Amino acid sequence: xxxxxxxxxxxxxxxxxxxxxxxxxxxxxxxxxxxxxxxxxxxxxxxxxxxxxxxxxxxxxxxxxxxxxxxxxxxxxxxxxxxxxxxxxxxxxxxxxxxxxxxxxxxxxxxxxxxxxxxxxxxxxxxxxxxxxxxxxxxxxxxxxxxxxxxxxxxxxxxxxxxxxxxxxxxxxxxxxxxx
Numbered sequence: 001x002x003x004x005x006x007x008x009x010x011x012x013x014x015x016x017x018x019x020x021x022x023x024x025x026x027x028x029x030x031x032x033x034x035x036x037x038x039x040x041x042x043x044x045x046x047x048x049x050x051x052x053x054x055x056x057x058x059x060x061x062x063x064x065x066x067x068x069x070x071x072x073x074x075x076x077x078x079x080x081x082x083x084x085x086x087x088x089x090x091x092x093x094x095x096x097x098x099x100x101x102x103x104x105x106x107x108x109x110x111x112x113x114x115x116x117x118x119x120x121x122x123x124x125x126x127x128x129x130x131x132x133x134x135x136x137x138x139x140x141x142x143x144x145x146x147x148x149x150x151x152x153x154x155x156x157x158x159x160x161x162x163x164x165x166x167x168x169x170x171x172x173x174x175x176x177x178x179x180x
Contacts, residue, residue, distance in 0.1 A: 025051050035129070038096040039128070040097045044124055051115050052122075056091055057088065057095065062082055102129075136155050
């Protein structure tokens with residue numbers, strides 16, 4: 001009698017990401033993106049200055065954030081020097097918003113919440129994008145946004161040294177630590 005074939009696990013069905021309507025102020029959908037993997041798309045007109053969606057996820061301290069950020073794909077968004085949200089656990093769908101050097105939304109941190117706000121009017125069918133502003137001192141991540149003003153990297157370019165002027169402290173909150 002021949003040996004039994006090794007057990008082969010059943011194929012895992014493909015999971016299509018979704019938007020949690022409890023955290024979205026507009027009709028949005030998740031679809032494949034030309035920028036990277038999945039993208040979030042407006043299904044209705046979104047006026048400039050309006051809240052679009054809240055970025056949600058599991059709150060992680062610095063140590064846990066560093067551990068999770070080492071994964072090949074991660075959806076970490078830094079809130080402060082100590083806390084970050086992991087959108088892969090309890091995420092609203094905002095974690096699938098891709099980077100662009102010419103974004104149509106921006107992140108705003110308010111009382112521990114991450115709100116994504118429309119920077120300009122957004123038309124139905126348009127992909128939502130945000131500038132991740134990865135620090136220049138972390139490993140460089142190539143950008144595939146395709147914007148006319150693409151800087152070629154998701155990382156912010158360092159300021160040239162010796163410019164004679166002292167760099168201003170940024171009031172911008174830290175960007176997401178995301179390799180999605």
